[in-house]
Amino acid sequence: MALRVGIIGAHHWAEKAHLPGYAAHDGVEIAAICDIERDRAEALAAQFGAKAVYTDHRAMLADPTIAMIDVCTPTATHLPLSLDVIAAGKHVMSEKPLHTLAAPAFDAARRASERGVRTKLGFTFRYSPAIRLLKHWIDAGELGEIFHIHGLEQNSQFLDPDFPLRQFDVTAPRDRLIPASIVGYGSHLVDLMRWVGGEFAAVASSMRNFVPERLVRGLDGRQRFQVEDGTVALVDYADGAQGMLQTSYVAVGNYPGIELRVYGSRGAAVARLVTEFGVAETLHRATADDVEFRPVDLATADLPPGTDLGTPWPELYFRNLIRFFVDEIIEGRPEECTFHDGAKSQQIVDAIVAAHFERRWVEVGST
Template sequence: MSASRLGVGLIGAHTWADKAHLPGYQAHEQVDLIAVCDIDPDRARAMAEKYGAKKVYTDPEQLIADPDVQMVDVCTPTFTHLPLSLAAIAGGKHVLSEKPLHTEAAPAFDAAARADAAGVRTKLGFTFRYSPAIRQLKSWIADGTLGEIFHIHGFEQNSQWLDPDFPLRQVTPGAPRDRLIPSSIIGYGSHLIDLMRWLGGEFGSVASTMKNFIPDRVIRGEPGRQRILIEDGAVALVEYANGTQGMLQTSYIAVGNYPGVEIRVYGSKGAAVARLISEFGTAETLKFATAEEVEFKPFEIGTSALPPGTTLATPWPELYYRNLVRHFVDEILEDRPQECTFYDGAKSQEIVDAIILAHQERRWVDLPGHSA
């Protein structure tokens, strides 16, 4: 793409757009924020005024059809991600979608194939790939600093919904209330699985257990407490295709601060622990040890690893999303290789599906092979 600037249109002007997506576009010197769309016109106007968007829409189809919009950002409830993304692809637009693209893998693979056929680029909002600590960890694996990788442990756990009166969001309309509804493994687990797959390679097989700990809770948009068996804790074992062993845990109710992501990698030459947890004014920490010096020491992330205008004191949604936006815009404008695409989202969902099946059938489940 030869254009020096990228016209962006955002659909969904809720809190996450305000905290993460829109600051990323505002900070990128080669982005023109063309339009903001929301079913609430006042909300759309407020976000457009705050971040300098030129147009306001209440109909996503009109935003997608706008010739000045070259890339569409889908920042809406989960069940709308796929239809809006498919509409953007059909309209010849590059598209960034919040995760998950769909709660089943097959439709996500289909969307990835449609994007490739249309010649447009995609990115999934896997925020934590764009943590400076995680990207440093990835480089240590790639350059052999950690040696042969033996174990990868991943956790995404915080007490965001430990209080049953804190409204739970993203419950699909019409979800059954009489059986376990996979939730933390989808909302949190998809992030974690993407990180573990990006760092360690393809998953071979999984075994798992899922549980509802708090059966009565407030659901956003519904009156009072509701009896709903939301899966608010899951644990899985992973056998990687290359022989690495893995373990992951997701939880809505484990005491700790948001976002609660921790990745531990153990290799033949060394080990590292990245904690993406807002604590004492710092967004993340990274520690490193070697086989000769086994006590973990802090590793300082240099300013060159941070998005321009940020520090490790920048709130993590803005810190990571500035990086995500910068990568996607640069991939489009500079024709760089794609990273973290709809295909990666489909692979993550495929693993989520396998973890759910493993729990339901109380067995190891093998992952099918899909070529990129």
């Protein structure tokens, strides 16, 4: 029997990333789509074959045949909607961040565990074929003892001051630096670096505003906000490795702009998740005895069924994410990339922000 899934949120990201992933999985039935804009929900229901449309998520949660809910909505709604899903006893996948504070995210993870439901957070880049192969090399000891892990976010989306800044609180104070790139982009890098390298012990950081005036969605004309356009952080890993992390709104580069570099005693690898010349990602590897980095071709088995490296990255990575979550539920596989992982990422982001403002190393909690 197919896993019946309901989607909350019927806009761009649902259409381009989430729904194609479910449609591509033979074990899934897209049962329902919910959005406060009924016409949007009806349009996507027709496109993806959902038989039911809702404007109230609580009515959808009342359907006992729906086993899993996907929360693909604006940031502020992720936690309350996810808590409603957990209370209804259904598995839940939420876009990130679950919350902009760590404590409520840890609480949601605890509630899910107590209710016996599975969770998945939309850390898209864990499901890059190149990243997953790099992770396999680390776990298999092929790179040896890991010394350095560097995570870079190279995306110049907001370099142009006349490209409107989205998901920004227009009531934010104008006389102090507002964390932005470290929150929106940094959580992805933190999750990847923690996944491949283990727990963070402590962080130090520097944050900057580089574009003093820009358009902000919801306000007229250029606005002067001290938006954090770039953060650089140093990481002490619990096992002794060193890390460096950079997030940026203004570093020239293309979507999605993620680069992960890992250096060990037996070799090194560089995964670039940057769409260039029609290719979504590249992977290079070197050894201690052959130090020139050589490209690694990903096998068909490393890719989600029906994709290749020319598939647009939102669909490529989300097909994998959804494939893994559905199979975890259907086959009882161990969970990964859960709400707890989202809470840990937020905890580390909070520490990075505190390190900048307090001008010191900040220890990361062990929760």
